[in-house]
Amino acid sequence: MRQNNIIGGIINPLHLTPVLWIDFSDSTTVTLNGSTISQVNDKSASGLNFTQAVALNQPSYQSAVQNGLNVARFDGSTDRLTRGSSDLARNVGGLTIYAIRKWSSSPTAARNIVAVSNNNVIQVRALLFGGFVSNKMGAGGRRLDANSFGSVAASSNIGTTSFDLDTAVFDYTNSDLYLYTKDVLEASTTTYQTSGSTSNTAAAGAAIGSQPNGLTQYFQGDIGELLVYHSAHDADTRQRVWDYLRTKWAI
Amino acid sequence: MGYLMWYSWTSKEAFDEWHSEAKALLNMPLTGYNAETGEQVNQGMTTDYTQAIVVTETDVRAWVESNLAPTKLGLPSEAPPQQIDFTP
Numbered sequence: 001m002r003q004n005n006i007i008g009g010i011i012n013p014l015h016l017t018p019v020l021w022i023d024f025s026d027s028t029t030v031t032l033n034g035s036t037i038s039q040v041n042d043k044s045a046s047g048l049n050f051t052q053a054v055a056l057n058q059p060s061y062q063s064a065v066q067n068g069l070n071v072a073r074f075d076g077s078t079d080r081l082t083r084g085s086s087d088l089a090r091n092v093g094g095l096t097i098y099a100i101r102k103w104s105s106s107p108t109a110a111r112n113i114v115a116v117s118n119n120n121v122i123q124v125r126a127l128l129f130g131g132f133v134s135n136k137m138g139a140g141g142r143r144l145d146a147n148s149f150g151s152v153a154a155s156s157n158i159g160t161t162s163f164d165l166d167t168a169v170f171d172y173t174n175s176d177l178y179l180y181t182k183d184v185l186e187a188s189t190t191t192y193q194t195s196g197s198t199s200n201t202a203a204a205g206a207a208i209g210s211q212p213n214g215l216t217q218y219f220q221g222d223i224g225e226l227l228v229y230h231s232a233h234d235a236d237t238r239q240r241v242w243d244y245l246r247t248k249w250a251i
Numbered sequence: 252m253g254y255l256m257w258y259s260w261t262s263k264e265a266f267d268e269w270h271s272e273a274k275a276l277l278n279m280p281l282t283g284y285n286a287e288t289g290e291q292v293n294q295g296m297t298t299d300y301t302q303a304i305v306v307t308e309t310d311v312r313a314w315v316e317s318n319l320a321p322t323k324l325g326l327p328s329e330a331p332p333q334q335i336d337f338t339p
Contacts, residue, residue, distance in 0.1 A: 030286035031295030038283050039295030053298045055277070056255070056314055061286060070286075077255065078302075078314050110337075123336050132337075149337035215304070216333040 010244045013227055016237065018044045019088060020228035022208065024061075025069035025248075036060050037072055040081060040208075048088065050081035050208055059209060059223075066102070066163045066224060067250035072208075076104070076111065076220025080210035088116045089126045089141075091200035093173035094232030097128050097139070098241055100224035100249050102163040107131025110138075110217045113166070114226055117212035118145040121204040124212060127151070128168050130158050137186065139168035139179045143193035145201055150193055152179055154186035163224065165242065165251050171232035172198055182251065183242055224249055253318030259310055259328035266303045266311045269323035273300050276320060304331040 013021055021043040023029060031039035036058035042048040052058045059072040059079040074080070089095050099113050110132040118125040118141075126141040133153035140151025167180040170192070177192035178185060205212035208226065209219040225248075227241065245251070260266040274280075283295030301313045312331045315324070 027286035028288075031283035031292055032286045033281050033283060033295070033297040037286075038297050049294075051295060053296060054302045055279070055281075055297050055299065056301045058297070122334050151337075211336060213334070216335070 010247055011240050013241065013244060016229060018227050019046050019230050020044055020048050022226040024072045024224055027070060030061060032061055033058060048083060048086050050083045052081050065222060069224060071222040071224045073222050074209040074219045076218050078218060080214050080218060081208045082214045083206050085202045085204055086206060088203045088206055089198050090202060091197050092230045093197045095126055095170040096229045096231065096233040097168045098227040098245060099128055099166045100163060100245055101221060103130065103158050103160050103221040105220055106135045106158055106160060108134045111219045112210055112217045113219055113223065114208050115212050116206045117204045118142055118199060119201040119204055121213045125198060125203060126170060128166060137166055137179060137181060139177060143172050143196060143198050145199040147193055152177055152187035152189050154179055154181060156186055163249060163251055165245050167238060169232050172196060253316040255314060255316055257312055257328045257330050258315050258325040259312045260325035261309050263303060263305060263311050266313060269320055270300060272320040272323055306331050
């Protein structure tokens with residue numbers, strides 16, 4: 001795995017201790033079946049690799065798509081990368097998800113960029129997605145396994161002509177949820193679920209490009225990089241990660 | 252190359268029989284290769300061509316190419332119903 005992501009004075013994301021770091025631009029972490037992706041390895045210390053053993057469900061690997069960097073392309077039909085049980089978003093007071101993505105069509109129904117389940121693989125604990133409100137980005141999930149699903153939706157429409165950077169900040173401790181595109185706050189609520197930590201149960205599954213069970217809400221477009229942290233990033237920390245991602249991906 | 256579309260079989264056994272033939276035609280399972288080096292790796296095996304969705308015991312559906320192993324291919328079908336976590 002390459003560790004050459006210090007660009008000028010910009011951080012290496014590992015310095016902030018991510019719990020998940022998927023970087024499709026780092027081809028050393030990608031396993032191919034021909035031109036499609038059968039596995040991508042987590043660059044964080046967690047080692048939460050994502051796989052797809054079914055040929056027709058494998059996203060394609062695209063070279064030099066954005067700022068000369070490789071991406072994963074999801075067809076919106078069945079493509080996804082999934083994994084089984086993990087401690088993602090388990091018993092945490094905050095969670096921050098960053099994603100570099102480009103939609104290839106405007107979603108009119110929910111389609112997921114990244115989803116982490118609660119103790120039931122059919123239910124999401126944390127989700128970054130689009131189209132739940134037609135043509136809007138969104139973030140949501142459940143703090144406790146027994147909670148109902150809650151979410152926020154962006155005010156701006158999703159674009160399909162260029163890559164963008166999404167950030168979802170789940171501040172469970174204060175029952176806040178914020179959604180940014182680039183550095184613009186697109187949605188927020190101060191009444192997200194109730195205050196506290198997430199359930200102390202393992203996430204039964206997680207997926208890139210679909211629901212955690214892999215069976216619905218397929219993303220259609222390109223994903224470049226995903227970073228997940230077990231804390232609610234403040235403005236300074238967000239800026240450091242944004243600087244890294246925006247410089248790298250020329251966004 | 253055929254069209255990718257949903258097909259249905261009347262049992263899981265019938266699907267498995269077709270899938271075995273399809274996988275044999277495609278020489279599956281397939282080894283993974285590192286995208287940087289092109290070297291064979293002991294991870295990321297591709298073991299299956301498609302995935303069966305069991306709607307009922309007599310309705311098993313899968314997303315497949317329309318011309319693959321046609322003698323045991325099921326019938327064109329609608330997409331299977333989805334387990335929905337939340338609704339707008």
